[in-house]
Amino acid sequence: MNRSILKSLTFVLIIALLLVVLLNGRQTAAAISQPGPNQQSIITSSQGTEAQVLPAAFPGPNEQSLLAVSFTASFYNVPGSILTPVSSTTSLASAGDGCIYADAWAGSLLNAPLDIPPGSQIVLLRLYYDDTSASNLEAWITRYNSAGTDFEDLVHITSSGDGGHGSSYQALDHVTDTYNWRYVLNVRLNSPSPTLQVCGIRVMYYAPIIYGTFLPEIMRDAP
Numbered sequence: 001m002n003r004s005i006l007k008s009l010t011f012v013l014i015i016a017l018l019l020v021v022l023l024n025g026r027q028t029a030a031a032i033s034q035p036g037p038n039q040q041s042i043i044t045s046s047q048g049t050e051a052q053v054l055p056a057a058f059p060g061p062n063e064q065s066l067l068a069v070s071f072t073a074s075f076y077n078v079p080g081s082i083l084t085p086v087s088s089t090t091s092l093a094s095a096g097d098g099c100i101y102a103d104a105w106a107g108s109l110l111n112a113p114l115d116i117p118p119g120s121q122i123v124l125l126r127l128y129y130d131d132t133s134a135s136n137l138e139a140w141i142t143r144y145n146s147a148g149t150d151f152e153d154l155v156h157i158t159s160s161g162d163g164g165h166g167s168s169y170q171a172l173d174h175v176t177d178t179y180n181w182r183y184v185l186n187v188r189l190n191s192p193s194p195t196l197q198v199c200g201i202r203v204m205y206y207a208p209i210i211y212g213t214f215l216p217e218i219m220r221d222a223p
Contacts, residue, residue, distance in 0.1 A: 073123075074207050076116050080128075080198040083110035083187055099130055099199040106192040112201075114141060114183035119208035120176050122154070126169040127187075128200040131159040135191035137198055141172075143181040152181075165199075 079098035085091075087108035092100050116122075127139040137159040144151045157170040176183060185201050 072206070074116075074120075074205055076114065076203040076205065078112045078185055078201045080187075080200050083112050083185075083198065085110055093194070095130070095194060095197045097199070099197040101194045101197045102189040102192045103194075104192055106189040106196075108188070110187045110189065110198070112185045114185050114203060116176065116183075116203070116205055117207050118176055118178040121206040122172060122174045122176065122203060123206065124169055124171050124204035125155050125157060126167055126202045126204070127157050127159065127198070128167045128202070129159045130165050130197040130199060131195070132162050132164055133191050133193055133196040134162065135193075135196055136160075137196060138188040138190065139198075139201060140186040141174075141183065141203070142186050143183050145181055146179075159196075162195075 080100045081094060081098045083092075083100065085108060087105065089105045090102060090108045090110070091104035092110075093103045095101055122141065125139065125141055127137060129137050131137060138156065139158075140156050141154045142151055143154060154174050155170050155172040157168045160166060160168050185203070187198050187201070189196055189198065
């Protein structure tokens, strides 16, 4: 075969191979840019709705859509001794063992932040007290909106009777939205007397699971 013809055929073959490689590369890139079924995850939002979406690399205000409630209960405990009066006219005294009572102006609120993970499901509030008074203690989980223009009492309980040391509880079902709301534990001492003491508050909740934060069970070359 003539050498010039052979060179021409070789050149045409190389060009054809380069075109095939280029076209395959474009198709692969297009396939990667389009999410397939194995790139999507079913996740439960804070409102209980399900969606099939790709998780964002940097979650924005809707980061609660990446949370799901776990199956393990957690408890948030606040002793009465750390509750803070809302009004400066309220004076508190210690009764020991974490319990406190009001010795002046008992009508205003005491409070403490409810600092649990966003997306947690709150299921129960329990109030611990020492009540031998004719009056009762009151306790709430209250949330305030970010603008400070609205609030909502999620649950309300009172001390029961006047039998001394005891506890009262109330169930609820609420998933926290800490992007739009601030959560607070509120207590009202309705009598300025050592016969009406608040000893503690306990919140039972299910913490969220954040997808994508798990380490592999086996790591190569681990020491």
